[in-house]
């Protein structure tokens with residue numbers, strides 16, 4: 001791992017920022033003269049740490065730590081979600097913001113990369129407390145967000161309602177309704193059709209493209225998915241619709257297997273209703289660790305970072321890994337999977353469907369003219385397939401992994417913009 005040149009984080013080889021730095025190091029040999037600018041990728045442009053105090057329902061005052069990191073804005077305003085999770089740290093948000101920079105450039109959206117988060121367990125808050133945390137955080141980061149500067153969106157444990165509160169708080173503070181300040185909003189507030197399912201849909205589209213090139217037939221293919229939120233459940237549902245069998249599902253409540261393949265609409269309805277998959281009648285519960293031993297053709301990590309460790313990479317039976325989550329594979333595991341002939345479609349292209357439809361939402365908000373769901377899905381498909389084709393060709397040309405190929409395509413775009421703009425002041 002390259003040593004971090006920053007004094008304020010201390011990454012390890014498997015931590016999110018350490019993982020990101022290794023990924024950047026691997027692309028530098030393919031950047032030609034642009035390598036001169038590569039240090040820019042290893043430093044966030046700006047990182048804001050904020051205190052988020054709220055009065056709890058019981059009258060006590062609680063303080064939470066919040067962050068907004070703008071990694072790079074060479075190609076346009078910052079773009080990226082906001083995560084509410086008890087394990088959120090500055091280092092994690094930095095890595096997530098950097099992955100947004102790479103992701104937006106990989107699909108050629110006119111954005112830089114940013115990310116935010118609050119170190120809080122939202123499941124322990126009442127609705128009233130959640131709203132207060134959201135509004136105070138939005139006011140604090142209001143210094144640097146805006147429809148033309150940095151546009152938040154949903155991520156882990158945040159949703160349309162939270163985006164509505166963010167949009168309202170920003171709008172009340174600035175004196176005018178600014179729907180374009182966040183994406184992933186409810187439809188009535190300038191949200192876009194297709195946004196909720198977009199990330200999962202993009203995972204399916206890139207997975208379909210990869211499977212076709214590998215000669216892997218989706219009909220009858222065995223799929224295992226870790227994480228059953230917006231990304232994992234939708235991707236699994238689309239694979240099931242294409243004839244695949246979803247044989248293993250893991251979420252925060254546990255792991256279920258079903259050798260015949262789950263009835264996806266039923267499992268999704270159950271999980272939505274019960275807040276998790278555990279207790280679903282047509283599945284056998286297994287140990288969480290045994291998830292990695294399940295025989296499958298396609299594995300979709302769609303939960304948190306660092307899940308595919310070196311040890312797990314040695315036993316994964318899938319031929320194709322689709323990174324629905326951000327940063328699920330540590331660098332050593334990446335190498336093991338490559339040696340074992342497992343194709344990994346990396347997060348920075350695999351889960352780019354979400355931010356792509358966020359871009360559509362933002363464009364629709366500015367033009368105040370809204371597209372049909374079919375138009376959204378067709379445009380999404382076109383962008384994802386085009387980006388995947390381009391990246392695949394880059395990988396073939398240099399005989400490099402799809403991850404390094406994606407970084408090569410994306411970092412070239414970012415650093416050309418950097419060079420053309422020049423250093424100022």
Ligand code: GLU
Nearest residue numbers: 080081153155354355358
């Ligand atoms: N949080 C999502 C991601 O990691 C979406 C970000 C966005 O739509 O801006 O890509």
